[in-house]
Amino acid sequence: xxxxHEIPSGSKLYFGDVAKKKRSIERIASDVLSEAGxxxxxxxxxxxxxxxxxxxxxxxVRVNDTANHNMSLRADSTIDVVRIINKRLGRNTTxxxxxxxxxxxxxxxxxxxxxxxxxxxxxxxSAVLNESMNIFKKLELEPLLQISNINIAHKIxxxxxxxxxxxxxxxxxxxxxxxxxxxxxxxxxxxxxxxxEVIAIVPQEIKIELEKxxxxxxxxxxxxxxxxxxxYAKMLYYDELFFRVIQDNEIYARGGRYKNDDVTSxxxxxxxxxxxxxxx
Amino acid sequence: MLTVALPKGRIxxxxxxxxxxxxxxxxxxxDRKLILETPNFKFLLVRNQDVATYVYHQxxxxxxxxxxxxEEQGLDVIRLLNLQRGRCQVAIGMRKGEKLDFSKAxxxxxxxxxxxxxxxxxxxxxxxDIIKLYGSIELAPLVGLADMIVDIVETGTxxxxxxxxxxxxxxxxxxxxxxxxxxxxxxxGEVLDIYEKINEVIST
Numbered sequence: 001x002x003x004x005h006e007i008p009s010g011s012k013l014y015f016g017d018v019a020k021k022k023r024s025i026e027r028i029a030s031d032v033l034s035e036a037g038x039x040x041x042x043x044x045x046x047x048x049x050x051x052x053x054x055x056x057x058x059x060x061v062r063v064n065d066t067a068n069h070n071m072s073l074r075a076d077s078t079i080d081v082v083r084i085i086n087k088r089l090g091r092n093t094t095x096x097x098x099x100x101x102x103x104x105x106x107x108x109x110x111x112x113x114x115x116x117x118x119x120x121x122x123x124x125x126s127a128v129l130n131e132s133m134n135i136f137k138k139l140e141l142e143p144l145l146q147i148s149n150i151n152i153a154h155k156i157x158x159x160x161x162x163x164x165x166x167x168x169x170x171x172x173x174x175x176x177x178x179x180x181x182x183x184x185x186x187x188x189x190x191x192x193x194x195x196x197e198v199i200a201i202v203p204q205e206i207k208i209e210l211e212k213x214x215x216x217x218x219x220x221x222x223x224x225x226x227x228x229x230x231x232y233a234k235m236l237y238y239d240e241l242f243f244r245v246i247q248d249n250e251i252y253a254r255g256g257r258y259k260n261d262d263v264t265s266x267x268x269x270x271x272x273x274x275x276x277x278x279x280x
Numbered sequence: 281m282l283t284v285a286l287p288k289g290r291i292x293x294x295x296x297x298x299x300x301x302x303x304x305x306x307x308x309x310x311d312r313k314l315i316l317e318t319p320n321f322k323f324l325l326v327r328n329q330d331v332a333t334y335v336y337h338q339x340x341x342x343x344x345x346x347x348x349x350x351e352e353q354g355l356d357v358i359r360l361l362n363l364q365r366g367r368c369q370v371a372i373g374m375r376k377g378e379k380l381d382f383s384k385a386x387x388x389x390x391x392x393x394x395x396x397x398x399x400x401x402x403x404x405x406x407x408x409d410i411i412k413l414y415g416s417i418e419l420a421p422l423v424g425l426a427d428m429i430v431d432i433v434e435t436g437t438x439x440x441x442x443x444x445x446x447x448x449x450x451x452x453x454x455x456x457x458x459x460x461x462x463x464x465x466x467x468x469g470e471v472l473d474i475y476e477k478i479n480e481v482i483s484t
Contacts, residue, residue: 144465146465169358169359170358170461171359172358172360172361172472172475173359173360173361173362188472190468190469226466228465231465246462246465246466248338249337249338249460249462
C-alpha cells in the first residue's frame with residue numbers, strides 16, 4: 001500500500017530554504033563556469049546510448065520509443081554531452097567548453113542532481129580541476145582534493161602480477177609483503193612534498209605516470225590536496241589522471257581525463273545533493 | 281586524532297593490550313563508559329556487528345573486527361592488517377552421522393550468517409532455503425527446523441555437546457584491522473603509523 005504522502009525511495013524533494021540553497025549552489029557554479037568560458041547545454045532526459053557510460057546496465061531506468069528501440073533515462077551526463085556536441089552539434093559549433101546542470105536517474109528511483117563540465121579535445125585535467133575548486137571556494141568549502149592516476153595501478157598490476165582487486169580493496173598488507181622499496185614508498189606517498197623522492201626510485205613506466213600527477217599539482221593553486229597513487233576504482237571512462245573531492249565521508253565531486261571516439265577530453269561532476277546537505 | 285571502533289569483549293581487551301604495549305601506557309574504559317579519549321586516539325566500544333558500520337560511515341577511522349563479520353556485512357572498508365587473533369571457522373554442522381548431500385532438491389539451512397551462507401550455496405548452484413536465527417543455532421537440526429546449520433566454530437565443543445558435528449569448513453576467520461576508505465587517504469600518515477606499530481607487536 002502506498003500512502004498519499006509517500007515519494008519513491010531515492011527521489012529528491014527540496015523546498016523552502018533548502019531549495020534556495022540548491023539554486024544558490026547551481027547559480028554559483030554557473031557563474032564560475034560561464035566566466036571561465038563554458039557554455040551551458042541541457043541534454044535530453046531520454047537517451048539511446050546510456051549503456052555505453054553506465055557500467056552496470058541494470059542501473060538504467062528503461063523505456064522504449066515508438067519503434068520499440070531501447071531507451072533509458074539519463075543515468076550519466078558526460079558521454080551524452082560529448083556525443084551530442086561531437087555528432088549532432090558539430091556542424092553548428094566549434095565550442096569546446098560546456099557545462100550542464102541537470103539530474104541523472106538510476107534504477108529503480110534514484111535521482112541525483114549534478115553540475116558538470118566537459119572540456120572537449122583538451123587533455124590537461126587542470127583546465128577543469130581549477131574551475132571545480134573555484135566553485136568550492138565560492139561556496140566557502142575547503143574539502144580534501146585527492147589526485148590519482150589510474151595507469152599506476154594498471155602498470156604495477158602488469159609489472160608485478162598483482163590483481164587489480166588488491167588495488168580496489170587497498171590491500172596494504174599485500175603490497176608491503178613484496179618488500180620492494182619503491183612499492184612501499186608508493187603506498188606511503190601522501191603529499192606533494194614527498195613525490196620527488198618516490199619519482200627518483202620507481203621504474204620508468206611508473207615514473208611517467210607520477211610525473212603527470214606532479215605536473216597537475218604544479219598547475220593548481222588549491223592547497224588541501226593529497227596524492228593517492230595506488231587508488232583504483234572501476235571507472236568506465238577516466239583513463240589517466242582523475243580526482244575526487246571528499247569531505248565527511250561524502251564525495252563532493254569527481255573528475256578526470258577520458259577518451260571518446262579517439263578524442264581526449266577532461267571533465268568533472270559536482271554532486272549537488274551532497275553539497276546541499278553539507279551547506280544546510 | 282584517530283577514532284577506533286572496538287567490539288565489546290575479548291577483542292577490545294586484546295586490542296587495548298596491543299595499544300598498551302605500543303605506547304607503554306594504560307588504555308582502560310571507565311566503568312560502563314563507551315568512549316575512551318586519549319591525546320591521540322578516541323576508542324569507541326560498540327557491538328561486534330556494528331564495528332564495520334561505524335568505520336564504513338566514518339564515525340570511526342579504523343576498527344577491529346572478525347573477517348566473518350566483514351564478509352557477512354559486505355561493507356566497503358579497507359582490510360588493513362590480519363591481526364592473527366580470534367581464530368575460528370565458519371562451518372556447516374549436521375547431526376552426528378549425517379552426510380552433506382547437495383543432490384537434494386532443497387536444503388534447509390539455519391544460520392546467523394545469511395549472506396555468507398547464501399554465497400556459499402549459490403557458488404555451488406545448490407538451492408538452499410536459508411532460515412535466519414539470532415542464537416541457539418545448534419537447536420535447529422535437532423528439532424527439524426533445518427537440515428544443517430552454518431555457524432562459527434572455535435573448538436567444536438558446543439556442536440558436539442548438542443549432538444552435531446562439522447561436515448564442511450566454509451572459511452577461516454581471524455580479527456582484522458580495518459579502515460574507512462576516505463580516512464585512509466585523509467589521514468594516511470596516522471593510519472599507516474598505527475598499522476606499522478600494531479604489525480610490529482603482533483609479529484613478535
